[in-house]
Amino acid sequence: AQKVTQAQTEISVVEKEDVTLDCVYETRDTTYYLFWYKQPPSGELVFLIRRNSFDEQNEISGRYSWNFQKSTSSFNFTITASQVVDSAVYFCALIVGGTSYGKLTFGQGTILTVHP
């Protein structure tokens, strides 16, 4: 069975600080996909990124960057120069195999609060 662990329950930062959200996953499958979703106070789940197990290249999108390391089974998410609008719950998630792309296993989520 697969598992996703987000050890940080809550993080609080001041605007413009950098913040890294940790994600550690467990699976025996060699083919898997990792995701990050954002859940703002309004409640919806917003897709941020997908990464497959064969692509360890780090990715940067504006103030967001992701560090995928298979050696440590981690897929960490960094927000540079955080803003109040980044305040949300962030979920890391995993899909294994290639039969279904929607059966996500979610971590517990990290509540990020960015103070002005």
Place this chain on the structure above:
Amino acid sequence: EPEVTQTPSHQVTQMGQEVILRCVPISNHLYFYWYRQILGQKVEFLVSFYNNEISEKSEIFDDQFSVERPDGSNFTLKIRSTKLEDSAMYFCASSKQNTEAFFGQGTRLTVV
């Protein structure tokens, strides 16, 4: 931009009543899903649906739950006899083959 839409946004029902949650997935998507999130907890997979049948379901998805795609656009989740512990946010999602799932805004179900 296409999106998954869910109705209603909030439903209150009495214990033992049947409830139907409705979703309109993104039109060219082939895979449909229901997830739930009990308040303050993680999001949990309930069921996936492809080619007019359930492709996978979790242990949460027992005989009290059913899904249906009654026409070409809607995707519904029915809970036959609601229990207090069914109170949660229910998310519908859809995806194309081999892509990420896009989620709706959720329906907050409160069983009293």
